[in-house]
Amino acid sequence: xxxxxxxxxxxxxxxxxxxxxxxxxxxxxxxxxxxxxxxxxxxxxxxxxxxxxxxxxxxxxxxxxxxxxxxxxxxxxxxxxxxxxxxxxxxxxxxxxxxxxxxxxxxxxxxxxxxxxxxxxxxxxxxxxxxxxxxxxxxxxxxxxxxxxxxxxxxxxxxxxxxxxxxxxxxxxxxxxxxxxxxx
Numbered sequence: 001x002x003x004x005x006x007x008x009x010x011x012x013x014x015x016x017x018x019x020x021x022x023x024x025x026x027x028x029x030x031x032x033x034x035x036x037x038x039x040x041x042x043x044x045x046x047x048x049x050x051x052x053x054x055x056x057x058x059x060x061x062x063x064x065x066x067x068x069x070x071x072x073x074x075x076x077x078x079x080x081x082x083x084x085x086x087x088x089x090x091x092x093x094x095x096x097x098x099x100x101x102x103x104x105x106x107x108x109x110x111x112x113x114x115x116x117x118x119x120x121x122x123x124x125x126x127x128x129x130x131x132x133x134x135x136x137x138x139x140x141x142x143x144x145x146x147x148x149x150x151x152x153x154x155x156x157x158x159x160x161x162x163x164x165x166x167x168x169x170x171x172x173x174x175x176x177x178x179x180x181x182x183x184x
Contacts, residue, residue, distance in 0.1 A: 010050075013059050014043075020060070020132055021067055027127040028071045030116050038074065042067040061142045068124060068143065075120075106172070114164035121145075122157035129154055 021042060026035035045066050046053070053062055115123055121143075128139045129150075136154075140147040 010053075010055075010059065014046075014063075017060055017063055018043075021063055023131060024064060024067055024124075024127055025071070027115065027123060027131070028068070028120070030112070038067065038071055041070045041074075045070060058138075061138065064128065064142050065144075072120075110165055110168040111161070114161045114168075117164060118157050118160060122153050122160070125150055125154045126157045126161070130158075 018039070022035060022039050025038040025042070026032065029035045029038055042063060046063055049066075053059065115126070118126065124143065125139060128134045128142065129136065134142070136147050136150050140150045143150070
């Protein structure tokens with residue numbers, strides 16, 4: 001394969017796309033480390049297959065599709081290999097004191113948990129449409145699914161996330177409610 005030189009405008013567009021690809025990869029993997037690995041793999045595959053990119057067809061759609069396919073390949077491999085455990089992973093995150101920060105952190109964790117409970121296809125759609133701002137038609141083309149499927153999966157995803165977050169909020173408020181001393 002002959003190496004193709006990266007056009008300056010494609011180079012700029014690719015660099016501008018990296019933060020969005022990173023967010024998408026994080027939504028797929030649920031782990032910062034895995035997201036970084038997936039992002040690296042996506043860019044590597046895209047650059048090695050640059051001759052397959054058709055200018056004017058949307059670099060972002062092409063890259064998101066590569067990222068999705070790379071994740072699906074990795075996910076299938078993990079099913080065969082089983083989970084990997086890092087013994088040095090302490091899961092320690094320093095935080096700033098303050099009630100507002102604590103509440104935001106809890107809400108963000110609840111949102112992340114709610115997102116991770118979604119099936120893979122629903123999570124991808126929710127991130128691409130709600131977070132990245134793509135239209136239903138663009139996502140339909142990007143993921144190669146009918147637009148009606150995009151709409152129904154998105155509706156189910158939104159409903160499930162809303163229900164999960166409402167239940168978590170109710171649990172949080174009922175746990176903090178003062179006890180009246182009366183049995184329930």
